[in-house]
Amino acid sequence: MAVIVQKYGGTSVATPEKIHTAARRIIATKCAGFQVVVVVSAMGHATDELLALAHKVAPHPSKRELDQLLATGEQVTIALIAMAIHAQGHHAISLTGPQIGLITDDVHSKARIREIDKRRILQELEAGKIVIVAGFQGMTADGHVTTLGRGGSNATMVALGAVLKAQACENFTDVDGVFTADPRVVPNARKIDTISYDEMMELSSVGAGVLQTRAVEFARKYNVPIHVRNSATDQPGTWIVAETKSMEDILVSGCALKMDLTRVTLRGIPDRPGVVAKIFTLVGQRHIVVDDIIQNVMDDRTANISFTVEHGDLADLKPAVDMVIADLGGHATFEKDLAKVSVIGVGMKQATGVASTMFTALAEKNINIQNISTSEIRISCTVARAEAQDALRAVHAAFHLDRRPQP
């Protein structure tokens, strides 16, 4: 029997009523002839409330204890979903991350999945039960509770889709799917019907909030189709699938904005082999994602190095920067209030002119480009935060993303 993995985000399970709505949909999927595994997030703002509670107790709570605390949010939801399914007359069992043997590395608060023991889940599915799994959590091989970071429930969903060889992962959320741009910024943004894993990964990495990069990466690796859907409707959403030939006809599939970036510049750093490696090893040990690294040699002996991080990582980053400066000399500056606008499309691989269209669109709005970075299927421009939303609208219009592509 084919397996479907469904995932319900926090807003889709925020109240007892919504939990029953989710339960009805889960049961309908089971009755349609599937074995159903459901991954759920914490209810509504439960995670934020637990975080607030922790910060009332300690200004800098240990990440190990924060994981122990936050993991309770999903455990509450799984029990309630199972109860709702029982109340509607069907069989279900809830299982936590540790209970399904979801083993992670020991990087608390940002753990990565190492393995899942699918036997427990298969045993319950074969007994005719719907299996409700707590997303976002796992445990180390030593038995410490870990969390997978914000959006970690999607990582759980895709990992389960992969180990169970699911027909699809249905990601139920509070939006209709993946859009050509954030509709709150670009009112005429359009829902995308189908997008490739690579495009989705690039979109996620540059700010599209629907699905995390590593969840999509994992889905691509195991070729698990993901269907991003609105839990409030029965409308189809966006399918994220392997790239097909016809996708290349579309020059640009979507665009995205990443707000709240800070550019860190280390000035007067010695220009000798190994220095850059040392800096980014120290930063990497803190599991901070760094982008747009630029190195300028100033004279025979010194260089300036700049890179971009998210505001949220600054508290973790600063001790590393202080260590670098103490060790190597030089000094650090931090420019806040930056943002990055990006366009993504597999069609770029073969086509030309995408960059010039983007730069022209920004120039016409008098928006200064502070930095440019590219991949095979993406072009990103760093701009002032105050101009970022105008930049996104200009780019969306320039590529006519409001119109459905004509294959």
Next chain:
Amino acid sequence: MAVIVQKYGGTSVATPEKIHTAARRIIATKCAGFQVVVVVSAMGHATDELLALAHKVAPHPSKRELDQLLATGEQVTIALIAMAIHAQGHHAISLTGPQIGLITDDVHSKARIREIDKRRILQELEAGKIVIVAGFQGMTADGHVTTLGRGGSNATMVALGAVLKAQACENFTDVDGVFTADPRVVPNARKIDTISYDEMMELSSVGAGVLQTRAVEFARKYNVPIHVRNSATDQPGTWIVAETKSMEDILVSGCALKMDLTRVTLRGIPDRPGVVAKIFTLVGQRHIVVDDIIQNVMDDRTANISFTVEHGDLADLKPAVDMVIADLGGHATFEKDLAKVSVIGVGMKQATGVASTMFTALAEKNINIQNISTSEIRISCTVARAEAQDALRAVHAAFHLDRRPQP
């Protein structure tokens, strides 16, 4: 190094401020030269709030899922206590019931502890850490989360005291200790300095809320002294210890009231061997505590059987009674609004006149005794619920329990 097990009840950890107060006391105990293991309950009314949430989702939630849900309450507290200890500059680690390998039977919502793997705790203690354990919870050998029933945190405390051969279990609560009667009912009730395990077990079983019978039973079995104390003061509370010779000089140590009892009477039941066993097997399978069983033979062929249960068990009991009636004939009646007043004292073993003092005290207040039951160190009288508090006050006065015993 000697081990102290401390337990903090829900009211002692109800707010971030109280959590810090508890943390200070825990650290002080560690600094006094002990290895400290702390058992905590859910914060304040957290368990009741989770129960209310469950009942919003399902009128009769499955006990397995209820356990999965309720266990989160203690997991929240352990993480916060560990964070508070860290914030005060000391080492601590939180561990859930499953993480300390607390294995129970599979009777969800009323599970009994089978074993604890003390190695994990000892390893952390030897690393210099204060170990914070979630009370009230464990798991079956199959990995299902279980809870130990209301007051289960005390069972956890005593079990840890036993396996770790603790010098003492300190049970921090919101009262000053064990009283000669409930001070809310008997204003001149007096704090008891020392009481034997047997007396405390009897007191608990007949309504004194401080410590559950089976927690005390376990403490007696492994001879772990329990110190019941108020978390808001540094005053000594009540020590629960093995019986000493001098305790026998005290005729009556305390009295207690059990409210909200229902007498179930099965009329016209066949009077033949095996019938009573059949009835109480059906009731026992539902883990309902039955008291004061009385059987009257009516004629050659039929008998009436009555027994007492707590109101709270009625919903579970009724299906069993229905099965009995369907199978054996007869009919059932339920008398609510009963209560039971009891006096307890190891001195009763040797002394006489305790029963007559009690009956006289009740008679002088015109209180009708509906049933009497006794043990070696206890006398209990069933009375109307409306007269129960008067009955307790009368008995307390008759034995002069407001006065400290003169040895």
